[in-house]
Amino acid sequence: MREDERISVVKELLFDYVKSPSLRHIRDPYSLIRLAQEIVRRVDRGNSIWRKWDGQREVLLKSAVGCWIPVEALRDFINEMPGPRVTATDVGQRLKAFEEEEYYSYPKEELQKGCLALYEKEKANETELPAIIGLLRDRVERGEERLRAEQQKRYQRLREADRIAREQRLLSGADCKWTQLQKSPRWYCRANGRTYRLSPTNDKMWNLYRVNSVSEEDEAALIGKYQRRGDATKVVSQMAYQPEPKW
Incomplete structure (x- = not known):
């Protein structure tokens, strides 16, 4: 395929692509990848093996x-x-x-x-x-x-x-990773026999509590406030094997 023909093919595909009324579609990474693949495929067609x-x-x-x-x-x-x-x-x-x-x-x-x-x-x-x-x-x-x-x-x-x-x-009563009970927004986990609860806050963060059971009415001791559940998990993995006060 001559150089001028390659340019014409690329221009045709680009013009067709930008005709889309959706800016979201034009900027979509997957759609751009497909466009690039089609350009390469069409340009190489003249020199196909x-x-x-x-x-x-x-x-x-x-x-x-x-x-x-x-x-x-x-x-x-x-x-x-x-x-x-x-x-x-x-x-x-x-x-x-x-x-x-x-x-x-x-x-x-x-x-x-x-x-x-x-x-x-x-x-x-x-x-x-x-x-x-x-x-x-x-x-x-x-x-x-x-x-x-x-x-x-x-x-x-x-x-x-x-x-x-x-x-x-x-x-x-066995140790387990973070688990929800039914459709509760709260998450519970148990490590080294100790139970912890994560409760979502209004500012999209998490309050971590040490609790004695999974009862919603159970008294809880606040440990800290965290942005991600993974941050709380790291804290639990350390606290669960350290001496703790009588809650």
Whole structure:
């Protein structure tokens, strides 16, 4: 690609980017990274090491990423398009290169069986490959969203199970890290058999108390006021093993 062509490509991408009505979007670091990647990709396209791949071939193959379409089927269709013949290795390695780029993700094995079944069904009906890719793309997107939702639910269940375990440990009298009881804004921990409480203040800081139990009505001795919970943790780790007065 000649230098003047590179400048034109960069100008075009920059002009399109700053058309956004949102200053927040324009200044967003992730969006800027994507813009930089697209600039490099477009500028390098004229000097690509992949000699058999023009724009239309790449568009087709990129749309098939993650859809579990057999490489041989993609090879056969691409060889019907204008351009040099490609092998299954050409197609497989170009797919792999796309998967490793920022915009694309690796195929989800959980979706493989359903994708292959749908592909075979549509192939038997003589559906054209680009149409099959579009159908599978929709299926994959829905499947990935479902997998993300399931993963989030598993994470929430694990968090809740961990919270309950810590709460039970606190109530049993065992040493434990900072733990909330139900939806209380207060946090409790126990170190060396001694119980401490953190209470939020109106100025977004924390009051650290030494308490005898986790009862809300229990008398408490104020130890100090701290900006972060981590600061209070450091104090507790020292005080818990030092002589203390009778509270």
